[in-house]
Structures are given as structure tokens and as C-alpha cells.
Amino acid sequence: MLTLSPNTVLRNCPNLRVNLCSGTEVGITGRYGLTQCDISVLSVLEIFARPTTLQTGIEKLGERISGVRDWISLTGTITRLWKEGILVDHDGSTGGGQRLGGFDSPIVHARMLNDRERTECFIRAITQNVKAGDVVVDIGTGTGVLAMAAARAGAEHVYAIEAGEMAGLAEKLIAENGYAGRITVVRNWSTHVQLDRKADLIVSEIVGNDPLEEGILEVFRDARSRFLKEDGRMIPAMVKIFCLPVKVPARLISRHTFSRSTLAKWSEWYGFSFGTVDTNRMNRGQAFAALPQRMRSWYSYTEPVLLAELDLSRVKDTVLNQSAVAKIVRSGSFNAVQVFFELDVSETEILTTDPAKAPNSNHWKNLVWLLDPPVIVKEGESVEFGYRYRVPGANDGVTVRSSGGGEHSSSHSAK
Numbered sequence: 100m101l102t103l104s105p106n107t108v109l110r111n112c113p114n115l116r117v118n119l120c121s122g123t124e125v126g127i128t129g130r131y132g133l134t135q136c137d138i139s140v141l142s143v144l145e146i147f148a149r150p151t152t153l154q155t156g157i158e159k160l161g162e163r164i165s166g167v168r169d170w171i172s173l174t175g176t177i178t179r180l181w182k183e184g185i186l187v188d189h190d191g192s193t194g195g196g197q198r199l200g201g202f203d204s205p206i207v208h209a210r211m212l213n214d215r216e217r218t219e220c221f222i223r224a225i226t227q228n229v230k231a232g233d234v235v236v237d238i239g240t241g242t243g244v245l246a247m248a249a250a251r252a253g254a255e256h257v258y259a260i261e262a263g264e265m266a267g268l269a270e271k272l273i274a275e276n277g278y279a280g281r282i283t284v285v286r287n288w289s290t291h292v293q294l295d296r297k298a299d300l301i302v303s304e305i306v307g308n309d310p311l312e313e314g315i316l317e318v319f320r321d322a323r324s325r326f327l328k329e330d331g332r333m334i335p336a337m338v339k340i341f342c343l344p345v346k347v348p349a350r351l352i353s354r355h356t357f358s359r360s361t362l363a364k365w366s367e368w369y370g371f372s373f374g375t376v377d378t379n380r381m382n383r384g385q386a387f388a389a390l391p392q393r394m395r396s397w398y399s400y401t402e403p404v405l406l407a408e409l410d411l412s413r414v415k416d417t418v419l420n421q422s423a424v425a426k427i428v429r430s431g432s433f434n435a436v437q438v439f440f441e442l443d444v445s446e447t448e449i450l451t452t453d454p455a456k457a458p459n460s461n462h463w464k465n466l467v468w469l470l471d472p473p474v475i476v477k478e479g480e481s482v483e484f485g486y487r488y489r490v491p492g493a494n495d496g497v498t499v500r501s502s503g504g505g506e507h508s509s510s511h512s513a514k
Contacts, residue, residue: 103178105154109147109186116288117144127185136176143176147186153177184263208241208265211304214462217450221304222248224334224445229254234296236260236326238289238303238318243269243282245302250278256296257282260289290321298326302334308388308464310338310440311488316409316417323412333412337443340407340421341453342484342497344433344474346398347467351389352434356469357381382471388464391439394454400433400476401425403453406486419488427476434473436484436497439465468497476501 117127127136127144142163146156160173180186212218225245229235229252237246240259246269249257259282261269266286273282285292301322305313319333327333353361362373404425439452452463476482485498 103153103181105152107153107188108150109153109156109177109181109188110150111144111147112184112187115144115185116290117141127180136180140176140180143173143180144185210462212242212244214460216458216460217304217462218244220444220448220450221245221302221334224448225249225300225302226252227445227447228300228332228334230299231255233299234258235300235302236289236294236298236322238301238322239305239313240269240284241265243273243284245304246282247273247276247278249300249302250281254281254300258285258292258294258298259283260285260287260292262286262288289318289326294326297328298331299328300332300334301327304335306335306338306440306442306463309438309466310340310442311419315411316414319411320415320417335411335442335444336446337411338407338409339405339441339443340409340438340486341403341440342406342436342438342486343403343454344400344436344476344482344484344499345394345467346400346431346433346473347435347469348397351387352469355387356385356471379471382469386466386468388466390461391437391452391454391457391463391465392459392461394437394465397454398429398431398433400427400429400431401482402428403439404484406438406484419486421487422483422485424481424483427478427480427482430477432473432475433470435467435469436499437465437467438486438497470499474499474501 115127127140142160143156146159151159156177157173161170164170164173177186181188222245225235225248229249231253232255233249233253235246235249235254235257237243237249237257237259240246240261242265243259243261246257246259257278259266259269259273261284266284270279270284273279273284285294301319303315303318303322305315305318307313315338323331323333352358357376357378359378362376362378365371366373402425404423406423407419407421437454439454441453442450444450451457452461452465454465457463474482480501483500485500
């Protein structure tokens with residue numbers, strides 16, 4: 100792994116994007132995807148807008164801070180930005196070689212390729228939609244598998260767009276399989292690319308656990324307007340977002356929250372008192388992610404509730420504030436709402452993370468938004484669910500309004 104020194108020349112990564120998430124946070128899209136930071140990080144980005152040595156940058160920033168704690172925070176922030184591909188050195192390298200979980204992580208791409216149902220579904224859709232002589236754009240090509248599938252299906256030329264370091268591997272695999280003359284790897288963000296030909300088909304699998312978290316709405320809207328012919332097609336065609344009120348098993352709740360039982364356990368383990376912890380405040384708005392195929396035994400209290408149905412070939416509004424009403428099918432109490440999706444990859448190919456239908460090879464996880472206190476319901480009651488989305492990586496969570504129990508909400512991004 101590369102290391103920083105006082106003489107390391109740093110600058111902001113090319114095509115940096117910054118979105119305001121709230122009054123105190125910004126979302127920064129760098130080499131490895133979107134990172135949320137405190138708004139104070141903007142001063143670091145200002146200093147490193149031009150190539151600057153680490154020592155000089157810290158000296159300039161030091162004029163704005165005081166105290167040892169501020170210095171520690173500053174150096175930690177710069178190191179984090181470098182590791183996450185937001186700051187790069189003079190030759191474009193970062194400290195991200197050991198970064199786990201980013202779009203460039205080999206583990207992420209291995210997990211996707213091991214999801215055979217997902218990959219073969221996209222390949223079938225590509226084979227069905229590509230016509231001889233087509234120009235195809237594959238956004239976020241990763242290892243290049245879908246770009247090669249388009250070339251194999253008869254595309255005249257494929258533009259494989261990849262901003263991360265996986266582009267190098269894609270180029271090698273494309274050459275190894277004999278497609279170097281028909282596939283051009285474009286190393287950049289699609290929103291900053293200019294292509295010399297219009298596309299007949301746009302393909303992209305930038306779908307996250309929350310299907311919108313990787314920016315598919317924003318990316319498809321831009322690609323449709325600049326890359327696609329008037330009669331062009333898009334894969335996937337539609338995404339449907341559902342929710343389901345569920346009872347998460349107590350062992351999982353205990354693993355992910357501050358409960359009285361976990362406080363007692365920690366006290367026994369470590370010999371300290373945790374009696375002043377306000378469990379209600381600590382647990383409010385929390386979420387976790389889990390594989391849907393492991394949720395099949397969880398009790399649910401409604402049929403799947405459709406929150407949003409988004410035609411990716413037409414959608415213009417990338418800010419959502421959706422709600423839907425559902426009937427309770429069993430009395431009891433639910434302590435969470437899980438969100439899952441259905442992806443219409445083509446007219447005949449569908450992928451889903453519905454716990455009742457997801458295949459065992461599925462690599463996506465469903466977000467599980469915890470509710471504290473649980474919502475008590477009776478069969479036949481109506482419950483309203485709300486879903487908000489503003490920018491990639493900053494899902495606003497879900498709200499629940501029951502006829503008998505008031506309003507409950509969970510409103511922070513899941514980790």
C-alpha cells in the first residue's frame with residue numbers, strides 16, 4: 100500500500116462531484132464512489148484544487164484551525180480522502196489499494212460474478228436486445244463482462260465506461276477474449292464523457308442494496324439525453340421499489356442495537372456500567388443490511404407494498420417522496436421495515452430481492468430500517484408507508500403511519 104509523506108503532491112481527483120446532503124454533510128463522489136463527509140471537508144478540497152504538497156496543504160489549512168484535536172482531525176480527514184480516491188497524488192495513485200467495499204474492490208466484483216443468476220440475466224437481456232451493427236454503451240463496466248456480451252451478441256462497437264481502476268483489468272480481459280478492436284474502454288465517469296457516436300443501447304448494472312444508491316436515476320437521465328438515439332433502448336428498463344413490515348428476530352436486534360440485554364451483557368464482559376445509555380435515542384433511525392434469502396422465516400404483516408415504479412427510459416425527476424397504503428394481514432407488532440426491489444432487466448428478464456423469490460446466489464442485500472418502539476397493529480387496519488430519496492448514498496429512510504399507533508420513522512443511511 101502506498102504511503103503519504105510531507106512531500107507527496109496531492110490534488111482533487113478528476114471529475115470530482117460534490118452534493119449537499121444536509122446543512123452539515125456533503126456527498127463527495129470520488130474514484131471509488133460516494134462518500135459522506137462533514138461540510139468542513141470543503142476547505143480541504145479548496146486547498147487541493149491545484150497540485151499541492153501535503154506539507155504545504157496542512158500549513159495553509161493550519162491557519163484556520165487551533166488545538167491538537169483539530170490537527171489530528173485534519174490529518175485524519177486528508178488520509179481518509181486519499182484512501183477513498185477523493186485526493187490523488189501526482190500520477191493519479193491513491194491510498195485505496197487496501198480499501199474494502201468500494202466499487203474497485205476485487206471482493207465486490209467477485210461477489211457480483213458469483214451471482215450467476217444476476218449476470219446471466221443481464222447477458223440474456225443483452226443478447227435479446229442487441230442487433231447486428233448496434234452501438235452499445237456499458238456504464239460502470241467493471242470487469243467488462245457485459246460489454247463483451249454485447250460484442251458477442253453482434254454489436255458493431257461497445258463503449259465500456261469505467262472510472263475506477265478496474266478499467267485496467269477490463270482492458271486485459273477484453274483483449275484476452277478477442278474483442279479489443281470492437282470495445283473501447285473509456286476511463287472516466289459517464290457524466291463527464293463525450294462519445295463520437297450515438298448509442299442504440301445503453302447497459303448498466305449500477306444497482307445497489309438500495310437500488311438508487313449508486314446513482315442510476317441521475318446517470319440514466321444524463322446518458323439518455325446525451326448518448327442515446329431517439330429510438331434507443333436501455334437495460335435495465337424499470338425498477339420497482341417495495342417495502343415489507345417485518346419482525347426481526349431478537350438475536351439480530353440485539354446484535355445491531357443498544358438494548359437492555361446487550362447493555363447487561365457488555366457490563367458483565369467488560370466490568371463497566373452502561374446504565375445511563377438512553378436506548379431509545381441510540382436506536383432511533385438505525386438500519387442494517389442483510390441477504391434477503393436469510394429473511395424468509397421473518398414474520399411479515401402486509402403483502403409487499405409498492406412504493407415506487409420508475410421507468411428508467413423516461414424518468415426525469417431524481418428526487419422522490421413516495422407513499423403507499425397497505426392492509427395489515429395479521430395482528431401483532433413489527434419492529435422494522437425492509438426495502439427490496441424488482442428490476443425489469445428487459446421485457447422477459449426480471450431480477451428481484453424479494454425474500455420469497457430471491458435465488459440463493461443473490462449478492463444484493465436488503466436494507467432493514469429499525470423502528471423503536473415497535474408498531475402494534477391489528478388485522479384489517481391500514482398502514483401508510485413513506486419513502487424519500489434525494490441524492491445517491493443518502494437514502495432518507497422510511498416512515499410508518501398506522502391508524503392505531505401514530506407515526507414511526509427511521510431516517511438515516513444504512514451501513
